[in-house]
Amino acid sequence: MNNEEILYELVKMGEWRITEAGEIWNRKGKRVERRTPQGYFQVRKMVKGIRIHAGAHRLIYRHFKGKIPPGWTINHINGKKADNHPQNLEAVTHSDNLKHAFRLGLMNQDGQKNPNSKLTDVEIEEIRQRYAAGGITQATLAIEYRVTFQTISKVVRGASHKNLPGKTADYSSRRTGLFKKRNRKGQYTS
Numbered sequence: 034m035n036n037e038e039i040l041y042e043l044v045k046m047g048e049w050r051i052t053e054a055g056e057i058w059n060r061k062g063k064r065v066e067r068r069t070p071q072g073y074f075q076v077r078k079m080v081k082g083i084r085i086h087a088g089a090h091r092l093i094y095r096h097f098k099g100k101i102p103p104g105w106t107i108n109h110i111n112g113k114k115a116d117n118h119p120q121n122l123e124a125v126t127h128s129d130n131l132k133h134a135f136r137l138g139l140m141n142q143d144g145q146k147n148p149n150s151k152l153t154d155v156e157i158e159e160i161r162q163r164y165a166a167g168g169i170t171q172a173t174l175a176i177e178y179r180v181t182f183q184t185i186s187k188v189v190r191g192a193s194h195k196n197l198p199g200k201t202a203d204y205s206s207r208r209t210g211l212f213k214k215r216n217r218k219g220q221y222t223s
Contacts (some may be wrong), residue, residue, distance in 0.1 A: 036085040039075055041092055049076075051096045055117035057089055072114040090114075094122045106130050114136040151180045154197055157188055161199025164189045 038198040043049040049065060050058045057065050057076055066074040066089045077086035094107045097119040101107065109116060112134070114156045125133070134140040141186075152160070158180060163169055171185040178185070191201030 035093070037087045038085050039076060039085055041081060041095055043078065044092065044096060051093055053119070055090075055093045055119055055121070057092065068115065074115060074117060090117045090122055093119060094115050094124065100122070100124070108133055112139050151184065152194075152196075153177060154190070157197050158199045159196050160185060160188050161197075161201060164204070165200040165202070182189055 034184075040049075044051055048060060049153065050060075052058065059065050065076050065078075067077070069075050074089035075086050076089050076092065079085075079165075088107070088173060089129055090107050095101060101124050105124045105126055108123050108130045110121050110123055113121070131140065160174055160178065164171065164174060171189065174180045174184055175185045184193075189201060189204060
């Protein structure tokens with residue numbers, strides 16, 4: 034039995050109650066959902082000494098609309114992760130869920146909105162201005178901003194964060210005396 038099935042048993046046994054508004058409450062009248070850092074509501078419970086958890090939206094969908102097909106996900110139709118009204122939930126494939134997120138603009142992966150981005154948009158503009166002005170190396174910038182040399186190189190060349198302001202250019206001419214030519218991988222060699 035998976036976590037959702039175990040936690041849904043609490044609803045069947047009457048220990049938890051799911052309201053028409055899409056909220057989950059315990060017998061004592063306390064809401065049992067907690068918001069995750071990603072913005073979803075989650076329920077959790079200690080069962081036989083092990084904490085188990087599941088997305089509240091999945092239990093609410095199950096309660097009002099039936100079992101979720103294997104491998105499918107629950108989509109929030111209006112794009113609001115905390116809105117678990119049953120009318121706002123639909124079962125979709127992972128692919129359809131991603132398409133929906135792109136249509137609503139929820140999957141903007143540019144700049145600091147990208148979860149893998151180590152730099153803010155302001156820092157990127159600042160790095161480009163400082164490097165274009167001269168007098169500082171990419172290695173020094175990498176240390177200051179706690180990123181790799183390659184990240185700084187991509188920022189100043191415009192290979193990453195293309196839509197952000199700041200002067201970008203091919204600065205390979207600044208490497209005179211250190212490197213003479215590139216190898217087959219495009220790396221400078223001595």
